[in-house]
Amino acid sequence: MRQNPERRAALVDAAIEVLAREGMRGLTFRAVDAEADVPKGTASNYFANRDDLLTQIGGRFYERMAASASVAEALEGPRDRARLAALMRDLVDRITEFRSGYLALLELRLEATRRPALRDVLTRTIRADVEANIGFHLESGLPGDTTSVVALILALNQLITERLTLPGVYPEDRIHELVDELVDRVLPAG
Template identity: 65%
Template sequence: MVRRNPGRRAALLDAAIEVLADEGARGLTFRAVDQQAGVPVGTASNYFSSRGDILKGAGERVYERLADDDVIADGLQGPRDRARVTELMHALVDRVAAFPTGFLALLELRLEAVRRPELRDVLTHRIRADLDFNVAHHEKSGLPGDGTMVVLLWLALNWLIVERLTLPELFTDEQRHDLVTALVDRLLTGQPPKSG
């Protein structure tokens, strides 16, 4: 019988995220989740009927933890110019990179989704909803740029975060900062910003 304690379920999914980040999808077992969560053996199997259920739940949980109503509200504050878009993109990269196990777990889930259509469906739905929300939120904000710019930023910044987490010495912090700034500038103007 599946238990319904939402706090315990969330803690088990948080443990699953840590296992995915540390061990990869192949290391995700009921026992590994129980051990990471510090609960008795068999607890995860009381909450999830299969390993696939844990994978799907972990995919949803990453996004729950990344959602921040204060950050979303903050995006509607301040000036409506390129500098503000740049500031928000720097904050986004830093916020996602501050939850490295979540992002790494999401990468593992994406790879596992290649082999599991039911997981692919969950991730496609969840990521599509996130992307659609970001486009709508940007358009509502009155900031410069359109929905295509938001998608291009999303694609480019996701890969920059991958590089930051998997090959941290590839770019310095200053180079990453400059790349985010250049990306916003070029997407909003179609050309590099003028110096001087």
């Protein structure tokens, strides 16, 4: 297997785009090569098989989301409900901006119901992300506890899913308002 990290990342990014656009059936090494604009056979030199590629896609989504977050900026100013709501609005926007990544992740979740190895990898990856978010939240001094963080994760994941898959369900001009309302319900004033 080839080891050029930049090329591997470009191939995984291309695979994310193919998976989001074409679904699981359209995700082939040939389609990834075409999307990445590399010679035929390149993807098969970097990934042992389709399961290897699927596993890499799941990890890459979280890499890209972590790279787009600024912890220092997140903690500027007071650490109150308003700051938490602003952080949640930013999170919804950042994930929505990486639409193909989130849609690819949804495809992977569905495929994981049929592939135990993929399910194991995604479970570990997503559990680690949830635990990291809980840890960050508790250490940051933002209001709320572990249950609050989990409730927000669950609610915002569904809101993001609706926003990306059925955008007419909740009006786009109300998304931030809905996020604020979710924060208010999870962390009532007083």
